[in-house]
Amino acid sequence: xxxxxxxxxxxxxxxxxxxxxxxxxxxxxxxxxxxxxxxxxxxxxxxxxxxxxxxxxxxxxxxxxxxxxxxxxxxxxxxxxxxxxxxxxxxxxxxxxxxxxxxxxxxxxxxxxxxxxxxxxxxxxxxxxxxxxxxxxxxxxxxxxxxxxxxxxxxxxxxxxxxxxxxxxxxxxxxxxxxxxxxxxxxxxxxxxxxxxxxxxxxxxxxxxxxxxxxxxxxxxxxxxxxxxxxxxxxxxx
Amino acid sequence: xxxxxxxxxxxxxxxxxxxxxxxxxxxxxxxxxxxxxxxxxxxxxxxxxxxxxxxxxxxxxxxxxxxxxxxxxxxxxxxxxxxxxxxxxxxxxxxxxxxxxxxxxxxxxxxxxxxxxxxxxxxxxxxxxxxxxxxxxxxxxxxxxxxxxxxxxxxxxxxxxxxxxxxxxxxxxxxxxxxxxxxxxxxxxxxxxxxxxxxxxxxxxxxxxxxxxxxxxxxxxxxxxxxxxxxxxxxxxx
DNA sequence: CGACACTTTGACGCACTTCAAAGGGGGTGG
DNA sequence: CCACCCCCTTTGAAGTGCGTCAAAGTGTCG
Numbered sequence: 001x002x003x004x005x006x007x008x009x010x011x012x013x014x015x016x017x018x019x020x021x022x023x024x025x026x027x028x029x030x031x032x033x034x035x036x037x038x039x040x041x042x043x044x045x046x047x048x049x050x051x052x053x054x055x056x057x058x059x060x061x062x063x064x065x066x067x068x069x070x071x072x073x074x075x076x077x078x079x080x081x082x083x084x085x086x087x088x089x090x091x092x093x094x095x096x097x098x099x100x101x102x103x104x105x106x107x108x109x110x111x112x113x114x115x116x117x118x119x120x121x122x123x124x125x126x127x128x129x130x131x132x133x134x135x136x137x138x139x140x141x142x143x144x145x146x147x148x149x150x151x152x153x154x155x156x157x158x159x160x161x162x163x164x165x166x167x168x169x170x171x172x173x174x175x176x177x178x179x180x181x182x183x184x185x186x187x188x189x190x191x192x193x194x195x196x197x198x199x200x201x202x203x204x205x206x207x208x209x210x211x212x213x214x215x216x217x218x219x220x221x222x223x224x225x226x227x228x229x230x231x232x233x234x235x236x237x238x
Numbered sequence: 239x240x241x242x243x244x245x246x247x248x249x250x251x252x253x254x255x256x257x258x259x260x261x262x263x264x265x266x267x268x269x270x271x272x273x274x275x276x277x278x279x280x281x282x283x284x285x286x287x288x289x290x291x292x293x294x295x296x297x298x299x300x301x302x303x304x305x306x307x308x309x310x311x312x313x314x315x316x317x318x319x320x321x322x323x324x325x326x327x328x329x330x331x332x333x334x335x336x337x338x339x340x341x342x343x344x345x346x347x348x349x350x351x352x353x354x355x356x357x358x359x360x361x362x363x364x365x366x367x368x369x370x371x372x373x374x375x376x377x378x379x380x381x382x383x384x385x386x387x388x389x390x391x392x393x394x395x396x397x398x399x400x401x402x403x404x405x406x407x408x409x410x411x412x413x414x415x416x417x418x419x420x421x422x423x424x425x426x427x428x429x430x431x432x433x434x435x436x437x438x439x440x441x442x443x444x445x446x447x448x449x450x451x452x453x454x455x456x457x458x459x460x461x462x463x464x465x466x467x468x469x470x471x472x473x474x475x476x
Numbered sequence: 477c478g479a480c481a482c483t484t485t486g487a488c489g490c491a492c493t494t495c496a497a498a499g500g501g502g503g504t505g506g
Numbered sequence: 507c508c509a510c511c512c513c514c515t516t517t518g519a520a521g522t523g524c525g526t527c528a529a530a531g532t533g534t535c536g
Contacts, residue, residue, distance in 0.1 A: 080395060082395075082398070082476050083476070084476065086398045086476070087398075088394060088395050088397060088398050090391060090394060101384075101387065102384065102387070102388070103381070103383075103384030103385050103386075103387050103388035104384065104388070108388055108391055108392075109391065132373055135370055138376060141380075142379075142380060142383070143341070145341075145380070145383055145384065145387065146339075146340065146341030146342065146383065147341050148341075148387060149339065149340075149341050149383065149386060149387050149390065150340070150341035150342070150346055152387065152390040152391055152394060153328060153346055153347065153390055154346075155394060156326060156328060156390065156393060156394065157318060157320075157326050158397055159326060159396055159397065159435075159436025160320070160324045160325075160326050160433075160436050162491080162492095163491075163492070189514070189515090190514075190515065190516095191514085195398075197397075198397025198398050199492080199493090200492075200493055200494080201514090201515080201516095202492090202493075202494085202515095202516080202517085203491090203492060203493075205515060205516055205517085206492095206516080206517080208516095209516070209517080221500090221501080222500085222501085222514070222515060222516090238320050238321070238322065238324070400523080400524095401523075401524065427482070427483090428482075428483065428484095429482085437524080437525090438524075438525055438526080439482090439483080439484095440483095440484080440485085440524090440525075440526080441523090441524060441525075443483060443484055443485080444484080444485080444524095446484095447484070447485080459532090459533080460482070460483060460484090460532080460533080
């Protein structure tokens with residue numbers, strides 16, 4: 001277990017009230033071993049396991065992209081922050097998912113731990129070297145980048161979707177990714193969801209309440225979601 | 239020169255009033271040669287030059303992704319259409335740019351000619367074969383996919399941007415891509431721009447008018463844009 | 477010159493944001 | 507173990523930016 005590091009926010013940003021995050025402690029190195037890694041078995045073999053406390057920064061926008069990360073436990077968000085404090089969450093990464101892809105050798109988004117997180121970390125140079133010798137690795141990397149591309153392209157559709165469509169789509173997506181049947185716990189806060197969907201926290205909350213009133217979902221507590229009518233939800237996503 | 243093919247819209251879709259497009263004539267095969275292709279000289283050597291008339295479909299969503307395309311002249315848009323007729327333009331592609339990348343072996347967007355278009359078309363299988371033998375080709379392909387990924391990730395920021403920020407950003411982007419100094423002609427219609435930015439055609443038009451009133455730009459005619467104050471525009475993009 | 481498609485402009489309405497305050501829920505200290 | 511506190515979430519009320527509906531203006535091609 002990890003202790004959440006509640007430290008003062010970085011001084012160089014002027015965030016609006018609700019937006020302060022934890023600072024950026026150097027991640028605790030933990031070269032241990034892990035089990036049951038499906039495809040990227042390679043990662044496990046040549047990568048190191050690291051732990052990041054909740055709200056710590058994993059990498060920053062503009063930093064050199066040295067590593068690829070595979071989430072073992074917890075949840076990571078990537079995001080961009082505009083000069084006036086507006087934040088856009090790029091994506092969430094859950095156990096089994098790989099992130100750190102970027103078009104160039106610099107990160108175009110920052111990454112932060114939404115919860116305490118354990119990950120396998122691997123040097124991109126090492127992976128690229130492997131990829132040059134093994135076309136299977138190269139293809140796997142290419143495929144992962146492709147998946148990333150598809151996901152972002154689908155998210156562009158949010159631009160023409162209503163708040164209800166965005167939230168309904170988000171719930172169905174999370175159900176697929178973390179869902180155990182028709183109920184699951186959201187690892188991220190309402191603010192994270194809002195910044196992911198391009199809405200305000202109030203609109204997300206109100207939309208969830210409306211879905212609950214319509215008996216489409218249940219929200220027994222802030223983090224828990226129960227899907228009562230998946231097909232109705234599916235009809236809502238446009 | 240090509241004659242725009244004005245044919246009845248495909249029957250299987252029920253588009254709202256403004257949305258009818260041309261049909262899908264088989265592209266006129268034209269295995270000619272072309273000049274001055276910078277990096278992907280390879281494309282020119284093993285690819286065929288093809289011409290597509292304005293508003294023709296180049297490929298459809300869900301079709302197998304057989305080819306990669308390099309624009310020689312004209313403009314292409316990729317897009318998705320929701321069941322209720324809403325349209326999201328994924329991106330525009332201008333001379334020199336390559337498109338047709340997809341995470342899987344199926345296109346996740348359709349592609350249409352915004353204007354009459356000439357392109358070099360190359361089979362992905364051929365390119366993949368080359369990439370297996372030549373790591374430089376493989377790297378180039380990977381880099382292009384990466385650029386695509388970055389572009390889409392940047393576009394996600396539109397979710398938290400105002401109409402003015404979206405339009406200002408669009409103008410600056412187009413100036414970089416097709417601009418000859420501070421003036422350029424937009425190859426696409428207001429509807430295309432609106433669907434690209436997630437706005438309505440009226441909002442795009444009104445925003446351009448407002449920018450013109452503020453002497454930030456000039457719009458001598460519907461397609462022509464003159465940037466009078468680039469730095470003010472840059473301050474508007476958030 | 478007239479028809480047509482696209483663009484611009486105006487008036488109005490609504491979905492979402494903003495501002496404000498009340499409600500949990502979990503952790504800490506007494 | 508309870509009480510308090512803090513943070514997050516929910517709910518309410520009012521404001522507004524953008525969408526919708528409608529009509530006039532503009533350019534193009536026959």
